Every structure is written in C-alpha cells, then in structure tokens.
Amino acid sequence: MMKNILTFALTGLLTVTISAQVQIDRTKAPTPGPAPKISIGKAEKFVLENGLKVIVVENHKIPKVSFQLTVDMDPVLEGNKVGYTDMAGELISAGTENMTKSQIDEEIDFIGASIQSYSNGMFASSLKKHQEKLLALMSDILLNPAFPQDELDKKKKQAISGIKSAKSNPNVIISRVGNVLRNGKEHPYGQLQTKAHVEAITIDDCKSFYKNYFRPNISYLVIVGDITAAEAKPLVENYFGKWEKGDVPQNEYEQPSADWNTRVAFVNKPGAVQSVINVTYPIDLKPGDQDELTAKVANAILGGGVFSGRLMQNLREDKAFTYGARSSIRSRKLVGSFNASASVRNEVTDSAITEFMYELNRMSSEKVTPEELSLVKNNMNGTFALSLENAQTIARFALNTERYNLPADYYETYLEKLAAITVEDIERVAKKYIRPENAIVLVVGNKEECAEKLTKFASNGKVEYYDYEANPIVLKPKVELPAGLTAEKVHEDYLFAITGESSMKNVQKKYKKFKSLTTVASASVEQMGQTFTIQMTSKAKSPNMSSIEIKVAEMGMVVEKAVYNNGKGISTNMQTGKKNLEGKDLAKQKEQSMLDKELKWKELGYAMDLISIEEINGKNAYKVQMTSKDGEVRNVYYDTESNLKVYASSKETGADGTENQVSQEFSDYKEVNGMKFPHKIAMVNGEQEMEFVVTKIEVNGKINAAEFKLD
Numbered sequence: 001m002m003k004n005i006l007t008f009a010l011t012g013l014l015t016v017t018i019s020a021q022v023q024i025d026r027t028k029a030p031t032p033g034p035a036p037k038i039s040i041g042k043a044e045k046f047v048l049e050n051g052l053k054v055i056v057v058e059n060h061k062i063p064k065v066s067f068q069l070t071v072d073m074d075p076v077l078e079g080n081k082v083g084y085t086d087m088a089g090e091l092i093s094a095g096t097e098n099m100t101k102s103q104i105d106e107e108i109d110f111i112g113a114s115i116q117s118y119s120n121g122m123f124a125s126s127l128k129k130h131q132e133k134l135l136a137l138m139s140d141i142l143l144n145p146a147f148p149q150d151e152l153d154k155k156k157k158q159a160i161s162g163i164k165s166a167k168s169n170p171n172v173i174i175s176r177v178g179n180v181l182r183n184g185k186e187h188p189y190g191q192l193q194t195k196a197h198v199e200a201i202t203i204d205d206c207k208s209f210y211k212n213y214f215r216p217n218i219s220y221l222v223i224v225g226d227i228t229a230a231e232a233k234p235l236v237e238n239y240f241g242k243w244e245k246g247d248v249p250q251n252e253y254e255q256p257s258a259d260w261n262t263r264v265a266f267v268n269k270p271g272a273v274q275s276v277i278n279v280t281y282p283i284d285l286k287p288g289d290q291d292e293l294t295a296k297v298a299n300a301i302l303g304g305g306v307f308s309g310r311l312m313q314n315l316r317e318d319k320a321f322t323y324g325a326r327s328s329i330r331s332r333k334l335v336g337s338f339n340a341s342a343s344v345r346n347e348v349t350d351s352a353i354t355e356f357m358y359e360l361n362r363m364s365s366e367k368v369t370p371e372e373l374s375l376v377k378n379n380m381n382g383t384f385a386l387s388l389e390n391a392q393t394i395a396r397f398a399l400n401t402e403r404y405n406l407p408a409d410y411y412e413t414y415l416e417k418l419a420a421i422t423v424e425d426i427e428r429v430a431k432k433y434i435r436p437e438n439a440i441v442l443v444v445g446n447k448e449e450c451a452e453k454l455t456k457f458a459s460n461g462k463v464e465y466y467d468y469e470a471n472p473i474v475l476k477p478k479v480e481l482p483a484g485l486t487a488e489k490v491h492e493d494y495l496f497a498i499t500g501e502s503s504m505k506n507v508q509k510k511y512k513k514f515k516s517l518t519t520v521a522s523a524s525v526e527q528m529g530q531t532f533t534i535q536m537t538s539k540a541k542s543p544n545m546s547s548i549e550i551k552v553a554e555m556g557m558v559v560e561k562a563v564y565n566n567g568k569g570i571s572t573n574m575q576t577g578k579k580n581l582e583g584k585d586l587a588k589q590k591e592q593s594m595l596d597k598e599l600k601w602k603e604l605g606y607a608m609d610l611i612s613i614e615e616i617n618g619k620n621a622y623k624v625q626m627t628s629k630d631g632e633v634r635n636v637y638y639d640t641e642s643n644l645k646v647y648a649s650s651k652e653t654g655a656d657g658t659e660n661q662v663s664q665e666f667s668d669y670k671e672v673n674g675m676k677f678p679h680k681i682a683m684v685n686g687e688q689e690m691e692f693v694v695t696k697i698e699v700n701g702k703i704n705a706a707e708f709k710l711d
Helices: 002-021 084-091 101-110 128-143 149-168 170-183 195-200 203-213 229-240 292-302 310-318 346-365 370-387 391-403 414-420 423-433 447-457 487-499 504-512 583-593
Strands: 044-047 053-058 064-071 114-118 121-127 219-225 263-268 274-283 325-330 336-345 440-445 463-466 516-527 530-541 545-552 557-565 568-573 577-580 607-616 619-627 633-639 645-653 659-672 675-685 688-699
Touching: 044 229, 053 229, 053 391, 064 128, 064 391, 084 114, 084 149, 084 203, 101 114, 101 128, 114 128, 121 128, 128 229, 149 170, 149 195, 149 203, 149 516, 149 675, 149 688, 170 263, 170 274, 170 336, 170 440, 219 229, 219 391, 263 447, 274 346, 292 310, 292 325, 292 346, 292 370, 292 414, 292 423, 310 325, 310 336, 310 346, 336 346, 346 423, 346 440, 346 447, 370 414, 370 423, 440 447, 447 463, 447 607, 487 504, 487 607, 487 619, 487 633, 487 675, 516 675, 530 583, 530 688, 545 583, 557 583, 568 583, 607 633, 619 645
Parallel strands: 053 219, 263 440, 263 463
Antiparallel strands: 044 053, 064 121, 064 219, 114 121, 274 336, 274 440, 325 336, 516 530, 516 688, 530 545, 545 557, 557 568, 568 577, 607 619, 619 633, 633 645, 645 659, 659 675, 675 688
C-alpha cells in the first residue's frame, strides 16, 4: 500500500517538473498529425450466371445475418400516376402465388425475422439459424409476387390520407413544393403526388413496373453477418439463381440547373404563427464526385447539423430567430441539391432571410478560418471512425464502390482526403456550390403578415405564389372591408346563419332552449401501416358541466379525458396521469360547459376586432381576431357569403418552448334540431393533423350526472 502511494507521489512530482520545464502555448490549436491509416474490412464478391452481383461482409460478433437487395434502376417518371412505383415495391411483399400476406407475416414472426420490400429492392434479416427459412421466404416474395387488389386498395387509402395531412404540414409542403421548383414536374425528382394520381393507379401498373425493372442483371445483393462467402454462394445460387435476367428500360432526363436569378416563392398558410423558410436550388454533384467530400466539409461549416455551424450561431444563438437553422449539400444520381432551412416567427421572416443570404454570400466570398475547418474535420473524423464499428457501414461502402464506380481505396483513404482539405479548397467549392444569386427562397407561412416584405429578395422584385401542390396561382385583387362593418356584426350574422333566426332576441330564445349537447366524432389515423379510429366524445349539460373524452376505438382505450363540474375540473392522460385543472386549463373547460358561449364572448372577457378579408380554400372570409383577457389571440374566419365559421387558428407553446399553430377547419354544416353544426372538422396541432367526421349530434338528450364526476 505504501509502495503504491509512493509511486503515485513520484509520478505526480515528475509530471509537475516536466510541465515546469516545457512551456506549452495553450493559445494555439495543436498542429494536426498525419491522417491515421485505416483498414476497412474486406468484402467478398461474386456474380451469378443471371448477373446478380453479390457482396458478402462477414461479422461474427452476433449470430445474425441480413440480406439487402438493391435494384439499380434509373429513376422513373411516373406521369399521371405518381407514386405507383412505391406502391408496387411495397406490394411485392404483400402476398405471393403460394402464400397470403397474413401467412407470410406469421412465418416471419415465428422465426423473429423481418422482411421489407420497396421500389428498388428488399431487406431481410434473422438469426443465423433461421437463414434458410428467411431466404425461402425472401425468394418466394421476390420471384412470385401476387399483387393482391385489396392490399393495393389499402395502400391507396393510406396515400390519400397522407396527402390530406400534407396539406396542413408546412414542413411537408415546403419539401414537396421545393422539389418541384428545383427540378420541375417533368423530372423524377420533381414529381408531386396528388389524390388524382393515387386514384389512377392500378394493379396492372404495379405488375408492369415489377416485370420491367426487377431484374438480377441490374441488382446487387449485400449479405452482412455471421456467414462466409463460401457459405453464402450455394445459398444464393439455390434461392436466387432462377431469377430471370432481362432488358431493363434506360431512362434519361434533362439536367435541372439554376438558370435563374434569385427567386422568391410563397405558399400561403392562413393563420400560421411561423414561417418555414427554405433556400434551395439544384447543383451538379453526383455520388463519388471529386468535389463531394470538400463540399460536405464546406456545408458542415455553414450549417450541416454541427451546433457550431454559422447558420445556427447566427439565427439561433445571436438573433434568437429560431431553434434550429441548418443546411445540406446532397449528391444524387441525376442531380444534387442545396438546401438551407429554418422555422421562424412571422414577424422576423424577412430578417431571417437576410441572415441566410448574408451567411451564404459570406461562404462564397470570404475564406473560412483554419479553426472552423479544423473543428469540422475533427468532428467528421470521429463520426467516420465510429461508423466503422457497424458492419452495415462496411457493406454500404462496398455497395457504393460498385454502384458508383469508385476507386477501390475510396473509403480507405477517406481520412487522408479529409485531412488534405485546405481553406483554399473550401473557398473554391463554396464558390461553385453555394450560390445565393441563383437561389429560390421558398416560404410557407401567413401571406398577410409576411409575403409583401419579401419582394426585396427577388431579383425581379416579385413574389411568386403557389398552392400546396406547387401549382402557380394568381392572387385575386385584395378585397377591402365594407365601410362600417364591425367584428360584432360579422359574429352576429354568423349566429343568424346557424340558428336560422333574423334577430338577436330570437337567437337568445333558441339558445335558452339548449339544456344539453352530445357530440361524437371519429378520425382515422395511420400508424405503422395500420389504421386506427380516434373517437372524440364531447358532452355538456347546462348550466356548468362538461366532459370530453378521446379514445382509440379498436382498443376501447381512453387516451385523454377532461371533466368540468361547477367550478372544478380534472384531466386524465395516459402519459401524465390524473391532475386537477387550474388556471387557463380550467377556464377553457368552463367555456366548454357553456352551451351559449357564442353569446357571451364579452362576459368571458374577449375583445373582438375585424382585421381583413382573406382567402380560405378559394373563398373569401372575414378574419376576426379574438383576444382573451390574458392576451391570447385566436383568429376566426367567417365565409363572406354563407356567414358560417369556416376556420380558426391560434398558437400554443409546447413544453419545449416551441410555438405550434393549432387550427380547425369547419365544413359540411347540417341542421340538427333547428341549429346548424359542422359535421367535418380538420384539426391541426403543429405537424399532427386529423380530420374528424361527426357521427352523432344529440340536442337536449338525457345525460347521466355520473358522466361529470370528478373522482
């Protein structure tokens, strides 16, 4: 013990002595040493007689094996049936000539495996002891797909549901519209799926795609896991040797290029509390291009996900415009792309774009600092080293080397190439690929609050307007508010419209007859390929009781419930459990219990202002701003012709501090007991969207008091 203490003391004394003799300048970053030599696990390769190229990467750490099939086809222009190739790919594993989908699923579950198919291949994995069973299933799926009509119908239903959700999701909108503006609708990368496209897709389309493109002579099979090439070869020959080769269509497309000066494009999202910004344009960068690695380093300095990126430091840390600002330079087989994006508050949309353009211009006009370059290279160095621990990474490297005709040592010399990149290399590549003067500044947001401020960024001084399907639109002349019209009058006309009365006295009489109201509405939700029904039941009983319950119908499981009874309230949630309602939450539930709340907005402390006339779904609507006594703002829109409420939006702050737009779209009004109620309500909260269809409205029905118990 004494010896250990003495050794420790002497070691410490020696360290102090050496430190005192050798002065280290800690103000300078240490000079990087030579790039380390790396050895990437070798992949064994062989080719079947039918042309299938096989790559085997051994990994004997765990007794598992995976098979990834990649069909290396040219992208397909799908015309008026956009999405049929994806559906065809998914349907390949939805049943064979020998087995139904449910039988396949049972077999997969029994051996604890997984099999997925998609438009350009398949992936399957299992424990090594089940590899022959897995290959038998995979082979049957690949060679004998049945393409069942009922499965296509399900896929089409899911796709249409997704398109409906896309209409409400600004991030999806900006991706879809950005693809079109960058590449054009007549290019595979610019295709945008609509409901009409989905409805036109047939089983014959799927079968034709499979027959034309799924051929072994353009395919690669990558095998990773507890297996050797010698062991794999007879297995592959047995299960995939009968796959017939054939001629495959070769598709060529005109190269998109940013042959424009800076453009500004806008997609209107009424009531949006944030703008989503995307600065984008096509670039000529293919996988394996000699500039690819340097371009990735340049982008990382600009905003490639590293927190130290210039965009993040400027827009988040310095200006506090956003929670995240990032950029990407992407290489692809036909044409690459540049993107820089962020979500910002309405009032700083133009200021945020100014900073985006400043940082993009700075990258292409000024040299980066050695410190910035060193930080990014160190980060990429570490990320690359960690990735080598995954056998799938080695397999991906081997596949890329084959597909893109890369040098044999492309990945083994990666760190050497990374270390050799200089400040001058970054300057050259930035000038070539970071070109704000050719950018499209695309914004999805509230036109009334943001659009006109953006003309200064367009080289022609104009903002281009598009709908959520990337169709150009011509704005209608702005409609001025009628002289003397007030918010109170708009709201009064709405009450006349839903009650059928022509005087407020009669409206009040009709509301006094309300003693109870029960509403049941349902929405379909797609999760992990399954459809679930969300049922929302709302009950209110005069004078001061209400409850709202949300449950998953298929499971009979209550997800959330809130109850108000005579000044007290509770909420029950699957995640947070049961709690007493207080403050704003209690006040909101109190309003829910008031059957005549539309008559009592003043009593509830709201201020009402008529703001403008805006377009909602192609029709003009009065925008009325409702401000609570706590300062919360809710915008309500009333159709100028029918006077019915058609839309409402507000903003809510999430637990992480981010602001989300919360909106409701009201349609399909029907009369129940002399009062009109909307029977379709599309609800959006941030990126979550559900369309509820009202299945039951009961006025003055009996409601048991037990429904409103607080215990």
